[in-house]
Amino acid sequence: MADDCSSCGNVFFDSSIHVDVKDYYGKRLQKSSDLKTNACVTPAQPIPSFVRDALKKVHPEVSAKYYGCGLVVPECLEGCRILDLGSGSGRDCFMLSLLVGEEGHVSGIDMTESQLEVARAYVDYHMKEFGYKKPNVSFVQGYIEALTEVGLEQNSFDITISNCVVNLSPDKKRVLAEVYSVLKEGGELYFSDIYCSGRLTKEIKNHKILWGECLGGALWWKDVLELANEVGFSVPRLVTANVVTVDNKELEDILGDFRFVSATYRLFKVPKGSADTxxxxxxxxxxxxxxxxxxxxxxxxxxxxxxxxxxxxxxxxxxxxxxxxxxxxxxxxxxxxxxxxxxxGVVDPFELAVQLGSEGLSAATGGCCSTQSADCCK
The missing domain is CATH 3.40.5.100 (Ribosomal Protein L9; domain 1)
Incomplete structure (x- = not known):
C-alpha cells in the first residue's frame, strides 16, 4: 500500500508524478472538454438552491478553468475556517467564501501556478461582488503533502475539503496526516475521490494520462479506511457513491477488469467513540x-x-x-x-453505488458523486 513518497526529512519536493500532473492540468487541459474520461467531469445534477445561488456569483472565467468532479459542500459553514486541497482556479473557494460569511475564511492550496494565477486575479472581483470590506479568501502555492511547510498553521481549520485531488498524490497517507495536523480538534475532512475495486498494477499507476484523469492514482477503497485509522481519524463515514465509467476504448483495455467509483467520505478529528449508543x-x-x-x-x-x-x-x-x-x-x-x-451501514462504496443506481436514486451533495439525497441503509 506504500506510495511513492517525495520527501527528504521534512522537506517536500517535486516527484515525477507531481511534474506530470502540473503539466496535465496547467498545459494540456484548457477546458473541461479536454478530459479523456468522465472521472473528473461535473455531473449535471440538482444542487441546493443556496449553493446554486453562490455559484452564480463566481466569475465565468474561474468556472471555465475548473476541472473538479462535482461539488464538495459540507453543512454548517457559517464562520468556519476552511481549507480547499487542490483549489485550482478557485471556483469552490469563492463559492465557500460566500457561504462562510465575512467572519469566516477560506484558504486554497494548489501546486499549479497557472491555476493559481486565475484564482488570485479574481479575489477583489468576488469580494466586491459579495460586499465584503476585506478579503476572506486566500491562495497559496504548495503541495497537499506539505501543508505546514507553506505556512498553514496546525490546529487552525474547522474543515478541509478535497474534490478529486487526493488520488493525484503519490503519498496519500502523508496527505491525510498533514490534514489531520492542520485541523482543529473536532475538525472534519470532507472529501470526494475516485476509488478502485482493487490495488492497481504498476503499468496503470505509471500511465500518465490515467493518472491525470484521476484513475491511475486511485486507492483501493479498503485502503482509505486503513490509512484514516493509522493517521488518527475517526472511522470514515460514507456519504455518497457513484459508478465511474471510462468510455475510452484504449484506456479501457489498459484498465482491464478494474472498476472505479467516486465516493465522498467524512473523517473527523475527534476522540474514538465507545460501543454505547x-x-x-x-x-x-x-x-x-x-x-x-x-x-x-x-x-x-x-x-x-x-x-x-x-x-x-x-x-x-x-x-x-x-x-x-x-x-x-x-x-x-x-x-x-x-x-x-x-x-x-453500507461500507462498500461499490455496493452503495449499485444500490442507489438500482433504486433510481442519486446521492447527497458531494464531489464526483451526484447531488440529491437518498437513504442507503438496509
Missing part, C-alpha cells in the same frame, strides 16, 4: 437543512425526531461543529417518544 435530537438549525440533515448514507436526522446513534457517531456529533445543533440524551431518555433505531 446515544439518543440525539436534531434541532433544525443548519442552513439549507432546516427540516432534515443528511449526515451520511445511514443517518438522516429529521428536525425534532429522536434518533438512536452508535457510539462513533455520537462522539463525532458531540465533539465537532455539529454539537450545538443537537440535543443529547442517554438511551431510553425519550422512551415516551418514537425513536429511530441505528441501521447497519
Amino acid at each position: 446515544c439518543q440525539v435530537i436534531y434541532n433544525g438549525g443548519i442552513t439549507g437543512a432546516e427540516d432534515s440533515f443528511k449526515f451520511d448514507c445511514c443517518y438522516t436526522f429529521k428536525a425534532n425526531e429522536v434518533v438512536e446513534v452508535d457510539g462513533e457517531v455520537a462522539s463525532i456529533l458531540k465533539h465537532s461543529r455539529f454539537a450545538d445543533e443537537f440535543t443529547f440524551q442517554p438511551p431510553g431518555g425519550a422512551s415516551e417518544r418514537c425513536c429511530v433505531k441505528p441501521k447497519a
